[in-house]
Amino acid sequence: MRKTSRFQRLVSIASTVAILVMAAGAAWWSSARADSPSGKKDPASRQWAIVRVELPGSDESFPRGVGADIAASQCLICHSAGMVLRQPPLTKDEWRAEIMKMRSAYGAPIPDDQVDGLSEYLQRISGQP
Amino acid sequence: MQRSLLGPLPQSRRHFLAGFGGLGLSGLFGALAWSGTEDSVVFPFVNGGRNLVKTFPQKGAMVLQRERPPLLETPFEVFDQGIFTPNDRFYVRWHLANIPTVVDPAAFRLKIRGHVKRPVSFTLDDLVRKFKPIEIAAVNQCSGNSRGFFTPRVAGGQWANGAMGNALWRGVSLKALLDRAGVKTGALQVRFNGLDTGILPQTPDFMKSLDVDHSLDGEVMVAYAMNGKPLPLLNGYPLRLVVPGWYATYWVKMLDDIEVLDKPDDNFWTAHAYLIPDTPHADVVPGQQGVKLIPINRMPPRSFFTNVQDAAKFEVGETKIVRGIAFGGDAGLAKVEFSADAGSHWREARLGPDHGKYSFRQWDVDFRPSSSGPQTLMVKALTTAGESQPDRANWNGSGFMRNVVESVSVQSV
Numbered sequence: 224m225r226k227t228s229r230f231q232r233l234v235s236i237a238s239t240v241a242i243l244v245m246a247a248g249a250a251w252w253s254s255a256r257a258d259s260p261s262g263k264k265d266p267a268s269r270q271w272a273i274v275r276v277e278l279p280g281s282d283e284s285f286p287r288g289v290g291a292d293i294a295a296s297q298c299l300i301c302h303s304a305g306m307v308l309r310q311p312p313l314t315k316d317e318w319r320a321e322i323m324k325m326r327s328a329y330g331a332p333i334p335d336d337q338v339d340g341l342s343e344y345l346q347r348i349s350g351q352p
Numbered sequence: 353m354q355r356s357l358l359g360p361l362p363q364s365r366r367h368f369l370a371g372f373g374g375l376g377l378s379g380l381f382g383a384l385a386w387s388g389t390e391d392s393v394v395f396p397f398v399n400g401g402r403n404l405v406k407t408f409p410q411k412g413a414m415v416l417q418r419e420r421p422p423l424l425e426t427p428f429e430v431f432d433q434g435i436f437t438p439n440d441r442f443y444v445r446w447h448l449a450n451i452p453t454v455v456d457p458a459a460f461r462l463k464i465r466g467h468v469k470r471p472v473s474f475t476l477d478d479l480v481r482k483f484k485p486i487e488i489a490a491v492n493q494c495s496g497n498s499r500g501f502f503t504p505r506v507a508g509g510q511w512a513n514g515a516m517g518n519a520l521w522r523g524v525s526l527k528a529l530l531d532r533a534g535v536k537t538g539a540l541q542v543r544f545n546g547l548d549t550g551i552l553p554q555t556p557d558f559m560k561s562l563d564v565d566h567s568l569d570g571e572v573m574v575a576y577a578m579n580g581k582p583l584p585l586l587n588g589y590p591l592r593l594v595v596p597g598w599y600a601t602y603w604v605k606m607l608d609d610i611e612v613l614d615k616p617d618d619n620f621w622t623a624h625a626y627l628i629p630d631t632p633h634a635d636v637v638p639g640q641q642g643v644k645l646i647p648i649n650r651m652p653p654r655s656f657f658t659n660v661q662d663a664a665k666f667e668v669g670e671t672k673i674v675r676g677i678a679f680g681g682d683a684g685l686a687k688v689e690f691s692a693d694a695g696s697h698w699r700e701a702r703l704g705p706d707h708g709k710y711s712f713r714q715w716d717v718d719f720r721p722s723s724s725g726p727q728t729l730m731v732k733a734l735t736t737a738g739e740s741q742p743d744r745a746n747w748n749g750s751g752f753m754r755n756v757v758e759s760v761s762v763q764s765v
Contacts, residue, residue: 274590279408
């Protein structure tokens with residue numbers, strides 16, 4: 224049930240945000256003309272088209288519980304919740320290792336005093352669909 | 353052996369399609385990976401439920417692993433439809449969430465700088481018009497393809513087998529571009545950077561490096577077309593590095609900056625990420641300490657069933673075509689072998705057209721069960737370099753380089 228409704232929400236979001244793809248392919252290979260934004264014709268623009276897309280957002284959120292606020296404020300800075308929610312069941316120590324990697328390798332600003340609470344929360348929710 | 357796999361259907365295949373195709377894909381693949389609804393799949397590992405989405409630009413139905421930055425897996429049924437993976441079904445993997453959503457080709461430049469005699473900058477038009485194009489069919493496979501099957505499980509993108517694809521890449525050899533700039537004596541590595549960046553300023557920019565000799569081998573290329581069309585933005589429009597035979601982590605997307613280095617690259621993504629144990633098959637025992645780590649590199653061979661999955665039913669005495677795809681990694685396929693008895697006996701499969709040593713290649717066999725009951729079918733690729741797939745799955749903490757012999761459990765009635 225939950226999956227279906229999430230999917231339907233995604234679809235409705237996508238249809239309202241109007242994904243715009245300005246025919247990258249056809250223009251180039253058929254040597255159709257495409258103008259640069261300034262209106263000037265660059266030699267390259269005769270073969271290549273501007274590509275403009277919109278990437279869908281994520282409406283997935285972390286399950287409620289102690290620590291969910293930390294996950295929401297920290298993890299979602301760099302990636303959507305789905306990355307976390309699709310992990311296999313991991314132990315608290317394995318989650319702690321992931322958190323420490325996010326801090327040391329990618330610069331996640333997770334304060335020392337939130338690491339334990341976040342590890343516990345992630346261990347508790349991990350593996351749940 | 354010489355029967356065309358792409359030509360008219362042989363009698364037995366028509367039977368096969370009639371017998372199984374009538375159920376539709378959900379019937380054919382129903383037992384495992386494609387259970388669920390048309391909007392979802394369930395991979396055969398814990399927490400394997402995934403939605404199929406069509407919400408990403410220039411992409412058809414894809415298995416959603418993560419929205420931001422996008423991780424999209426190719427539904428496995430696509431691999432049964434041909435050995436070239438369509439651009440709109442080709443898997444997607446980004447590390448960093450700041451991905452340009454507008455690319456103006458007129459303003460785009462590819463720069464070559466660093467330890468060179470003449471720093472240069474090319475327009476896309478330059479690449480198309482001023483250099484001889486080359487074409488290579490090559491498999492692009494994520495280092496962590498199939499990570500979800502690792503036992504014990506490991507953290508990371510929980511892919512099934514669809515974080516791979518095969519395309520005909522067209523572009524300019526990296527050697528030709530580097531020759532234009534003139535690599536200076538003493539150059540050691542060449543570092544590749546694309547337009548994507550991290551959200552946080554302290555997140556290391558995604559860059560990868562190859563040794564100079566590898567960069568000058570004439571096969572590594574800067575691709576501007578994929579299967580005869582410009583690359584989808586999510587696959588790296590307008591330019592992507594193609595490193596035939598090597599894992600996709602090196603195939604830098606939206607490539608706009610090439611820097612020749614006179615010392616080893618110490619950036620995070622080259623020096624500290626994508627490392628594998630320096631052991632056969634990158635295999636270690638869980639918990640094993642003190643193993644030397646090296647950057648992931650060449651791909652080993654793999655082979656897959658594409659029209660049969662676990663719990664498929666066959667009729668005793670009736671011949672069906674069982675087929676799939678295989679690739680040799682960084683060497684050509686010598687042969688593909690099939691076993692109908694869990695690996696006790698092997699026989700050679702027919703191979704489809706050869707599109708070069710880096711490409712997928714289709715294989716098929718006639719399969720005629722002689723008695724009823726469960727059977728384990730296996731497939732194994734062997735390369736011209738004498739390498740084959742291991743019987744036992746490798747394991748490492750990053751979930752890299754899985755290439756165990758694939759098997760499916762079927763029933764004959």
